[in-house]
Amino acid sequence: AQKVTQAQTEISVVEKEDVTLDCVYETRDTTYYLFWYKQPPSGELVFLIRRNSFDEQNEISGRYSWNFQKSTSSFNFTITASQVVDSAVYFCALSESFMNNNAGNMLTFGGGTRLMVKP
Protein backbone atom coordinates (compact mmCIF):
# COMPACT_ATOMS: atom_id res chain seq x y z
CA ALA A 1 0.00 0.00 0.00
CA GLN A 2 1.17 3.51 -0.66
CA LYS A 3 1.75 6.02 2.09
CA VAL A 4 2.81 9.66 2.36
CA THR A 5 4.30 11.12 5.54
CA GLN A 6 4.69 14.80 6.32
CA ALA A 7 6.38 14.77 9.69
CA GLN A 8 6.14 18.51 10.26
CA THR A 9 2.59 19.29 11.33
CA GLU A 10 3.23 23.00 11.85
CA ILE A 11 6.05 25.39 10.99
CA SER A 12 6.32 29.03 11.95
CA VAL A 13 8.80 31.38 10.30
CA VAL A 14 9.37 35.09 10.02
CA GLU A 15 8.91 36.75 6.66
CA LYS A 16 11.91 36.48 4.31
CA GLU A 17 13.17 33.30 5.94
CA ASP A 18 13.63 30.21 3.78
CA VAL A 19 11.59 27.17 4.79
CA THR A 20 11.60 23.54 3.69
CA LEU A 21 8.60 21.25 3.95
CA ASP A 22 9.45 17.56 4.10
CA CYS A 23 7.62 14.73 2.34
CA VAL A 24 8.50 11.04 2.49
CA TYR A 25 6.56 8.44 0.55
CA GLU A 26 6.22 4.67 0.29
CA THR A 27 5.16 2.77 -2.80
CA ARG A 28 5.80 -0.61 -4.36
CA ASP A 29 5.28 0.73 -7.85
CA THR A 30 8.18 1.68 -10.10
CA THR A 31 6.14 4.31 -11.92
CA TYR A 32 4.37 6.88 -9.81
CA TYR A 33 3.63 10.57 -9.57
CA LEU A 34 4.14 13.04 -6.75
CA PHE A 35 2.23 16.24 -6.21
CA TRP A 36 2.25 19.27 -3.95
CA TYR A 37 -0.92 21.21 -3.21
CA LYS A 38 -1.49 24.41 -1.26
CA GLN A 39 -4.63 24.89 0.84
CA PRO A 40 -5.18 28.56 1.77
CA PRO A 41 -7.72 29.52 4.45
CA SER A 42 -10.46 29.55 1.79
CA GLY A 43 -10.23 25.75 1.71
CA GLU A 44 -9.69 24.99 -1.96
CA LEU A 45 -6.62 22.94 -2.82
CA VAL A 46 -4.37 24.63 -5.36
CA PHE A 47 -2.09 22.50 -7.50
CA LEU A 48 1.59 23.48 -7.30
CA ILE A 49 3.64 20.79 -9.02
CA ARG A 50 3.67 17.25 -10.41
CA ARG A 51 6.80 15.09 -10.60
CA ASN A 52 7.20 11.75 -12.40
CA SER A 53 9.14 8.97 -10.70
CA PHE A 54 11.51 8.66 -13.64
CA ASP A 55 12.47 12.33 -13.63
CA GLU A 56 14.68 13.23 -10.71
CA GLN A 57 15.58 16.70 -11.86
CA ASN A 58 14.92 19.34 -9.30
CA GLU A 59 12.59 22.12 -10.27
CA ILE A 60 12.45 25.80 -9.51
CA SER A 61 9.52 28.09 -10.05
CA GLY A 62 10.08 31.58 -8.76
CA ARG A 63 10.50 31.35 -4.99
CA TYR A 64 9.46 27.71 -4.97
CA SER A 65 11.77 24.75 -5.51
CA TRP A 66 11.38 21.02 -5.20
CA ASN A 67 14.00 18.38 -4.41
CA PHE A 68 13.07 14.85 -5.51
CA GLN A 69 15.34 12.02 -4.31
CA LYS A 70 14.29 8.47 -5.11
CA SER A 71 17.12 7.05 -3.00
CA THR A 72 15.49 8.42 0.14
CA SER A 73 11.89 8.41 -1.16
CA SER A 74 11.59 12.10 -0.48
CA PHE A 75 10.04 15.01 -2.34
CA ASN A 76 10.80 18.15 -0.34
CA PHE A 77 9.47 21.62 -1.03
CA THR A 78 11.41 24.80 -0.30
CA ILE A 79 10.06 28.33 -0.23
CA THR A 80 12.75 30.98 -0.49
CA ALA A 81 12.25 34.38 1.08
CA SER A 82 8.87 33.44 2.51
CA GLN A 83 5.99 35.91 2.47
CA VAL A 84 2.87 36.24 4.59
CA VAL A 85 0.79 35.12 1.58
CA ASP A 86 2.57 31.77 1.74
CA SER A 87 0.74 30.99 4.97
CA ALA A 88 -1.36 27.91 4.25
CA VAL A 89 -1.51 24.17 4.70
CA TYR A 90 0.64 22.30 2.21
CA PHE A 91 -0.07 18.74 1.16
CA CYS A 92 2.17 16.23 -0.53
CA ALA A 93 0.37 13.48 -2.47
CA LEU A 94 1.20 10.30 -4.36
CA SER A 95 -0.47 8.63 -7.33
CA GLU A 96 0.59 5.28 -8.72
CA SER A 97 0.63 4.50 -12.44
CA PHE A 98 -2.66 3.67 -14.13
CA MET A 99 -1.38 0.19 -14.89
CA ASN A 100 -1.66 -0.69 -11.23
CA ASN A 101 -4.38 1.72 -10.34
CA ASN A 102 -7.26 1.88 -12.75
CA ALA A 103 -8.76 4.62 -10.65
CA GLY A 104 -6.88 7.27 -12.49
CA ASN A 105 -5.06 9.54 -10.14
CA MET A 106 -6.60 8.42 -6.90
CA LEU A 107 -4.32 10.42 -4.68
CA THR A 108 -2.89 9.38 -1.34
CA PHE A 109 -2.29 12.48 0.76
CA GLY A 110 0.08 13.19 3.60
CA GLY A 111 -1.30 14.77 6.75
CA GLY A 112 -0.29 18.25 5.65
CA THR A 113 2.05 20.89 7.06
CA ARG A 114 0.62 24.14 8.31
CA LEU A 115 2.99 26.99 7.46
CA MET A 116 2.64 30.27 9.29
CA VAL A 117 4.69 33.19 8.01
CA LYS A 118 4.78 36.10 10.41
CA PRO A 119 5.49 39.66 9.28
Next chain:
Amino acid sequence: DGGITQSPKYLFRKEGQNVTLSCEQNLNHDAMYWYRQDPGQGLRLIYYSQIVNDFQKGDIAEGYSVSREKKESFPLTVTSAQKNPTAFYLCASSHGTANTEAFFGQGTRLTVV
Protein backbone atom coordinates in the same frame (compact mmCIF):
# COMPACT_ATOMS: atom_id res chain seq x y z
CA ASP B 1 -14.85 30.28 -16.21
CA GLY B 2 -13.97 26.60 -16.03
CA GLY B 3 -13.85 24.96 -12.66
CA ILE B 4 -15.52 22.94 -9.97
CA THR B 5 -18.44 24.26 -7.99
CA GLN B 6 -19.46 22.84 -4.66
CA SER B 7 -22.59 23.87 -2.83
CA PRO B 8 -23.49 24.81 -0.25
CA LYS B 9 -20.35 26.17 1.40
CA TYR B 10 -21.75 25.56 4.89
CA LEU B 11 -24.32 22.94 5.81
CA PHE B 12 -25.95 22.07 9.10
CA ARG B 13 -27.71 18.80 9.64
CA LYS B 14 -29.65 17.30 12.47
CA GLU B 15 -28.70 13.86 13.65
CA GLY B 16 -30.54 11.14 11.80
CA GLN B 17 -31.03 13.15 8.63
CA ASN B 18 -29.58 12.47 5.20
CA VAL B 19 -28.00 15.38 3.39
CA THR B 20 -26.69 15.78 -0.17
CA LEU B 21 -23.63 17.80 -1.16
CA SER B 22 -23.48 19.10 -4.70
CA CYS B 23 -20.46 19.00 -7.02
CA GLU B 24 -20.50 20.26 -10.60
CA GLN B 25 -17.59 20.62 -13.04
CA ASN B 26 -17.35 22.18 -16.48
CA LEU B 27 -13.81 21.05 -17.23
CA ASN B 28 -14.96 18.07 -19.31
CA HIS B 29 -13.09 15.77 -16.94
CA ASP B 30 -13.91 12.07 -16.95
CA ALA B 31 -13.00 11.33 -13.35
CA MET B 32 -14.49 12.83 -10.20
CA TYR B 33 -13.66 12.27 -6.54
CA TRP B 34 -14.95 13.00 -3.06
CA TYR B 35 -12.55 13.50 -0.17
CA ARG B 36 -13.13 14.10 3.50
CA GLN B 37 -10.84 16.31 5.59
CA ASP B 38 -10.88 16.34 9.37
CA PRO B 39 -9.18 19.10 11.41
CA GLY B 40 -5.42 18.83 11.27
CA GLN B 41 -5.51 15.82 9.01
CA GLY B 42 -4.98 14.97 5.39
CA LEU B 43 -7.62 14.08 2.84
CA ARG B 44 -9.21 10.66 2.73
CA LEU B 45 -11.00 9.29 -0.31
CA ILE B 46 -14.70 8.51 0.05
CA TYR B 47 -15.81 7.62 -3.50
CA TYR B 48 -14.54 8.09 -7.02
CA SER B 49 -15.98 7.77 -10.49
CA GLN B 50 -14.11 7.22 -13.75
CA ILE B 51 -17.08 7.38 -16.11
CA VAL B 52 -20.78 8.13 -16.09
CA ASN B 53 -22.97 5.55 -14.34
CA ASP B 54 -19.97 3.96 -12.64
CA PHE B 55 -18.33 4.65 -9.29
CA GLN B 56 -16.14 2.87 -6.76
CA LYS B 57 -15.70 2.98 -3.00
CA GLY B 58 -12.66 4.68 -1.58
CA ASP B 59 -11.09 4.17 1.81
CA ILE B 60 -13.97 5.47 3.94
CA ALA B 61 -17.18 4.87 1.97
CA GLU B 62 -19.32 3.58 4.86
CA GLY B 63 -22.26 5.87 5.54
CA TYR B 64 -21.96 7.66 2.20
CA SER B 65 -23.55 7.22 -1.23
CA VAL B 66 -22.98 8.81 -4.64
CA SER B 67 -24.39 8.87 -8.14
CA ARG B 68 -22.93 9.77 -11.53
CA GLU B 69 -25.80 10.26 -13.92
CA LYS B 70 -24.09 13.06 -15.81
CA LYS B 71 -20.45 13.68 -16.61
CA GLU B 72 -20.61 17.11 -15.01
CA SER B 73 -22.17 16.10 -11.71
CA PHE B 74 -21.14 13.87 -8.80
CA PRO B 75 -23.35 14.48 -5.75
CA LEU B 76 -22.49 12.97 -2.38
CA THR B 77 -25.14 11.92 0.13
CA VAL B 78 -24.17 11.70 3.77
CA THR B 79 -26.57 9.24 5.30
CA SER B 80 -27.69 8.80 8.88
CA ALA B 81 -25.48 5.70 8.98
CA GLN B 82 -22.36 7.89 8.95
CA LYS B 83 -21.42 7.97 12.63
CA ASN B 84 -19.25 11.07 12.59
CA PRO B 85 -20.22 13.22 9.60
CA THR B 86 -18.98 16.59 10.82
CA ALA B 87 -16.07 17.40 8.50
CA PHE B 88 -14.90 19.39 5.49
CA TYR B 89 -15.77 17.73 2.18
CA LEU B 90 -13.83 18.36 -0.99
CA CYS B 91 -14.80 17.37 -4.50
CA ALA B 92 -12.22 17.01 -7.26
CA SER B 93 -12.03 16.12 -10.92
CA SER B 94 -9.31 15.11 -13.34
CA HIS B 95 -8.74 13.67 -16.79
CA GLY B 96 -8.51 10.32 -15.06
CA THR B 97 -4.94 9.18 -15.52
CA ALA B 98 -2.33 8.95 -12.80
CA ASN B 99 -0.07 11.57 -14.35
CA THR B 100 -2.61 14.39 -14.35
CA GLU B 101 -3.38 16.72 -11.55
CA ALA B 102 -6.75 16.90 -9.88
CA PHE B 103 -8.66 20.16 -9.58
CA PHE B 104 -10.56 20.84 -6.41
CA GLY B 105 -13.70 22.72 -5.47
CA GLN B 106 -13.86 25.11 -2.55
CA GLY B 107 -15.36 22.54 -0.24
CA THR B 108 -18.46 22.13 1.91
CA ARG B 109 -18.22 22.30 5.67
CA LEU B 110 -20.83 19.99 7.19
CA THR B 111 -21.78 20.29 10.84
CA VAL B 112 -24.15 17.97 12.63
CA VAL B 113 -26.18 19.75 15.30
